[in-house]
Amino acid sequence: MTVLLFIVGVLVVVVGIAASIALHEVGHLVPAKLFRVRVTQYMVGFGPTIWSRRRGETEYGLKAIPAGGYVSMVGMFPPATTEAGAVRQSSTGVFQQLTNDARQAAAEQLQPGDEDRVFYKLPIWKRIIIMLGGPLMNLLIGTVLFAVLIMGFGNAQATTTLSEVYRCVVPASQQAATGQTDCAPEDPAAPAFEAGLQPGDRVVAFDGREVTDWDELSGWIRDAAGREVGITYVRDGESVESVITPLLTERPVAAEDGTAMVDDDGDAVTQEVGFIGVGSTQELVPQPATEVLPAVGDSLARVAGVVLNLPQRVVEVGQAAFSDAPRDPEGPISVVGVGRIAGEISAMEEVPVESRAATLVGLVAGVNLALFVFNLIPLLPLDGGHVAGALWEGLRRGVARVFGRPDPGPFDMARLLPLTYAVAILLMGMGVLLIYADIVKPVDLFG
Template identity: 70%
Template sequence: MTVLLFILGVLFVAVGIAVSIALHEVGHLVPAKLFGVRVTQYMVGFGKTLFSRRKGETEYGLKAIPAGGYVSMIGMYPPAKGGDGQVRKSSTGLFQQLAEDARTADAERLQPGDDNRLFYKLPVYKRVIVMLGGPFMNLVIGVVLLGIVMVGFGTAQPTTTIAQVSKCVVPASQQAETGQTDCLPSDPEAPATAAGIRPGDTVTEFDGKPVTDWYELTRWIRDAAGQQTPIVLERGNETISTTITPILTERPVLGADNQAVLDANGDPVMEQAGFVGMGSTTELTPQPVTEVLPAVGENLQAITGVVLNLPQRLADVAEAAFSDAPRDPNGPMSVVGVGRIAGEITAMDEIPMDARIASLIGLVGSVNLALFVFNLIPLLPLDGGHIAGALWEAVRRNVAKLFRRPDPGPVDIARLLPLTYAVAILMLGMGALLIYADIVKPVNIFG
C-alpha cells in the first residue's frame, strides 16, 4: 500500500507539472492568435512527436520528452540589415551563419498573406504581452492552487501538543555543516527530555503563564535561557508539574511572521537563544482569502533569492552530490526531487489524508511560482530574454525619435543565437546536475 501511495503521489505531481506546462504555452498561444500572428505549432514536450492534430493553421501535439513545450510563431527573426539599412543577402563567419540559417528557416515557413502576421512586426507592447503570457499563466496557477490549499484545506498551524522530543541539543550551524542528526556522547541532553516531557503531552502553563499559542511559548522559551522555569503539562487525564531549563544555543532569528529570517543568500540568520528540544503537532487551519497574496509574495521572494544566487546554489548542490556534504533543503532541485518528495508525502501514514492532498496541491503551486520566476530571467531562450529584447527595442526607437535619428528597426535576436545556444547548454547541464544530485543525495525535508 505504501509503494502504491508513493507512486500515486509521483503521478499526481507529474500530471500537475505537465498540465502546467501545457497551460504555460496556452498563455503564449492565445494572445499571439488574438494579435493575428500565425502560429504553426503548439507542442507539449520535445523530441519525437507522439500525437498531433491540425486544427485550422495550427498543429497541436504531444512529444516524447516531457521537459517543456513551445509555441512556434512565424516571423520571430527580422531580416538582416547592412550598414546602409538595406537587407543583407549574405554573411560570413560562424556566428553570422547561425543567424542567417535561422532567418532562412523562418522565412521558408512564410505563406502568401503573412506579411502582416509576423511576430517581429507586432508593436512592442503586444510582443511583451505574448511572451509574458506564459509566465503569467504559471503565476495564476500558483495563486489559485495556493489559494485552494490555504482557504479550502488550511495551513498547518502548530498546536500546544508535543509531537516529538529531542534526546540531545545539536547547534543549528553544526547540523548545517555536517548534516548530523544523531546524538554524540559530547552533545548535551535536551532540556525537554531531562524534564520528562513526552510526545502527546500538552503544555498548559509556562512560568505561571497560561499557554494557548505555540509561537508565544517559543518566544518565552527563547528568552528564558539558563533559567529554571516551572512548566505544567496535561498527559491524558493527568496534570504534571515540573521544571525545565532552556539551554542557550544557536537558533534561527524569527521574524514577525514567526518564520526564520533569511539573509541575502537565502540562508537563515542565527542568534543565541533558549532551546528545549521539543516540537509541536500541527493541524490544518483555514485562512482568509486576504492571506493568499501575501503568502504568494513570500514564496516568490524566497524563489527569487534562490534564482539570484543560482551559481552558488548549484555549486553547493555539486559539492553535496560529490562529497559527504549535506543538501540544502532550501536549494534548487529537479522534477525528480519534486516527484520524490511528492511520493514521500503521499506515503506518510501518520499524516491525515487531507493534509497530504493539500501538500501535493501546494507543491504543484510552488513549482508554478518557480516557473514564473525562472522564465522571467532576461536571457534567451527564456521568455524573459524575448521580453528584454522587445523593451530594448522600444528604448532604442524612443531615443532615436527623441534625437531625430533614423528608426533603428527591430532588435535582431537572431544575432544572439550563439548566446542562446550557450544558455540552453548551461540549462541542460544544470538539469543533469540536479537530477543526479536528487538521485544520489536527495533533499531530506522530513528529518
C-alpha cells in the same frame, strides 16, 4: 502500500508540472491569436511528436521529451537588410550561417496573406504581452495554488496537544558538542515525564491560567524555571491536575521564521530558560485571503535569491554531487528531485493525508513560481530574452525619433542566435547536472 503511495505522489506532481507547462504555452498562444499572429504549432514537450491534431491553422500536439514546450509563430525574425534596404548577402561564417539558416526557415513558413500577421511587425507592447503571457500564467497558477493551500488547507500551527514527552533533559550545548540525543544516567529527568504527562494529552491550564495557544504556553514555561506550578491536561476526555517544576536549561533561540538562530561562527545561539521536555502536535489552520499575496511574495523572493546566485548554486550542487559535501536544501533541484520529494511525502503514512496533500499542492505552486522567475531572465531562448529584445528595439526607435534620425527598423533577434544556442547548451548542461545530483546525492529534507 508505501511503494504505491510513493508512485501516487510522483504522478500527482508530474501531472501538475505537465499541466503547468501546457498552460504556460497557452499564455503565449491566446494573446498571439488575439493579435492575429499566425501560430503554426502548439506543442508540449520536445523531440519526436507522439500525438498531434490540426485545428484550423494550428497543429496541437505532444512531444516525446516532457521537458518544456513551445508555441511556433510566423515571422519571429525580420528579413535581413542593409542600411539601403537591400537584402544582406549570406556570410560564410559559422555563426552567421546558423543565423541565415534560421532566418530562411522562418521565411519558408510564410504564406500569402501573412504579410501583416508576422510577429516582428506587431507593436512592441503586443509582443511583450505575448512573451510575458507564459510566465504570467505560471504566476497566476502559483497564486491560485497558494490560495488553495493557505485558505483551504491552512498553515501548520502548533497545538496544545502533546506529540512527545522526553524522558530526560539534554542541554543544547551538550547536544551540539557530542551529538547526544539519548538519555545518559547523569541527565536529569524531564519535568513533564516526572509529572506524568503522555503523548496525546492536551494541556488546558498552566499556573492557574487557561491555555489556548502553544506559543503563549511556551513563554509561560520559560519564565517559570525552578518554580513549582500547577498544570491541567485532558486525557481520554478526563481532566487531570498535576504539578510541575520547569528546569532551567540551555535551549536554542528561535528566529522569526522558527529556525534556530546561529552566530557569526555558525554556532547555535542558546539561552537558559525553563523547560519541561515536550513537543506539540501540528494541525493545519486555514488563513484569511489577506495572507495569500504575502506568502506568494515571500516565495518569489526566495526563488529570486536562488536565481540571482544560480551559477554559484549550480557549482555547489556539482561539488556536492562529486564529493562528500551535503546538498543545500535551499539550492536548485531538478524535476527528478521534486518528484522524489513528492513521493517521499506521499509515502509518509504517519502524516495525516490532509497534510500530505497540502505539501504536494505547495510543491506544484512552488514550481510555478520558479518557472515565472526563471523565464524572466533576459536571455534567449527564455521569454525574458524576447522581452529584452523588444524593449531594446523600442529604445532604439525612440532615440532615433528624438534626434530626428531614420527609423532603424525592427531589432534582428536572429543575430543573437549564437548566444541563444550557447545559453541553451548551458541550460541543458545544468539540467543534466541537477538530475544527476538528484539521483546520486538527493536533497535531504527529512533528516
